[in-house]
Amino acid sequence: MNYRHAFHAGNFADVFKHLLLSRILVYMTQKDAPMRYLDTHAGVGRYDLAGEEAQRTLEWRGGVGAIPLRGLPGPLADLLAPWLAALGERDEQGRPAAYPGSPALAQYLLRSQDKLILCELHPKDFRALRETMGRDRRMKCIEIDGYMALKAYVPPPERRGLVVVDPPFESVDEFERMAQAFLDAWRKWPTGVYALWHPVKDERATDAFYGDLRAAGVEKILRLELSLAPPTAEGRLVGTGLAVINPPHVLAQEARVLLPWLASRMGGPQARARVEDVA
Numbered sequence: 202m203n204y205r206h207a208f209h210a211g212n213f214a215d216v217f218k219h220l221l222l223s224r225i226l227v228y229m230t231q232k233d234a235p236m237r238y239l240d241t242h243a244g245v246g247r248y249d250l251a252g253e254e255a256q257r258t259l260e261w262r263g264g265v266g267a268i269p270l271r272g273l274p275g276p277l278a279d280l281l282a283p284w285l286a287a288l289g290e291r292d293e294q295g296r297p298a299a300y301p302g303s304p305a306l307a308q309y310l311l312r313s314q315d316k317l318i319l320c321e322l323h324p325k326d327f328r329a330l331r332e333t334m335g336r337d338r339r340m341k342c343i344e345i346d347g348y349m350a351l352k353a354y355v356p357p358p359e360r361r362g363l364v365v366v367d368p369p370f371e372s373v374d375e376f377e378r379m380a381q382a383f384l385d386a387w388r389k390w391p392t393g394v395y396a397l398w399h400p401v402k403d404e405r406a407t408d409a410f411y412g413d414l415r416a417a418g419v420e421k422i423l424r425l426e427l428s429l430a431p432p433t434a435e436g437r438l439v440g441t442g443l444a445v446i447n448p449p450h451v452l453a454q455e456a457r458v459l460l461p462w463l464a465s466r467m468g469g470p471q472a473r474a475r476v477e478d479v480a
């Protein structure tokens with residue numbers, strides 16, 4: 202486990218993922234019934250963008266730093282508002298005091314009746330996660346393999362919830378492992394909402410992943426992608442994706458507004474957004 206998210210926090214892939222997660226959470230918290238949020242690969246929760254790791258790559262500048270501080274047009278302002286509220290004050294460079302990762306975003310958007318389970322396997326990051334997230338009676342941080350957690354914690358007692366699977370994609374078989382772990386969970390709990398993050402580097406590998414989900418009988422799949430440029434030969438991350446299973450019905454429509462705008466803010470003329478119901 203060499204991957205450290207602190208080097209990449211707030212980059213274009215984080216903005217894409219966190220904005221979409223904020224829209225899912227906003228929708229799911231409209232009903233009073235409690236829900237559960239399960240984050241299988243939680244990271245450290247919140248990131249210091251002035252810290253050594255983020256300063257070394259400066260990736261955040263092309264991500265959260267590219268989101269304007271003011272003057273967003275009406276529909277975009279509404280769609281971004283919950284995520285921007287979770288970010289809090291930003292300095293003139295667009296840098297928040299601490300960038301909220303998926304756990305901190307969920308902690309901010311969930312209500313008193315909801316629960317969070319945050320899983321992280323790296324011992325140092327797990328300690329940091331517990332520290333940055335503070336005390337919250339709704340929340341449990343668990344040092345566990347995320348795929349084991351997925352098996353162990355679904356279905357949740359509330360029978361409503363969002364599962365976020367955001368592995369580091371360090372190993373060559375990560376797509377297969379994620380598909381398998383997801384399918385095992387989905388068979389136990391087919392009505393849950395699942396958001397599975399993946400890189401967009403090799404279209405054949407991504408198509409095969411979605412093909413595996415469809416072949417297993419998963420029906421409601423939304424394929425969301427943002428590519429800043431065509432894939433590079435050296436495999437640098439220039440494209441990011443999220444597979445949302447059982448998506449809120451408004452998500453595709455919102456993504457059709459959000460993603461092209463993100464492409465124009467964070468990418469050049471070759472940037473592309475993709476919003477597709479996988480059928």
Ligand SMILES: C[S@@+](CC[C@H](N)C(=O)[O-])C[C@H]1O[C@@H](n2cnc3c(N)ncnc32)[C@H](O)[C@@H]1O
Pocket residue numbers: 202204205206218240241242243244245246301302303304320321322323326345346347348367368369
């Ligand atoms: C992409 S980062 C997560 C970022 C986080 N979800 C966010 O959006 O803020 C992936 C995290 O998974 C952790 N990790 C790696 N292998 C894991 C495993 N098998 N189980 C749980 N966590 C793992 C890494 O230490 C890293 O912190």
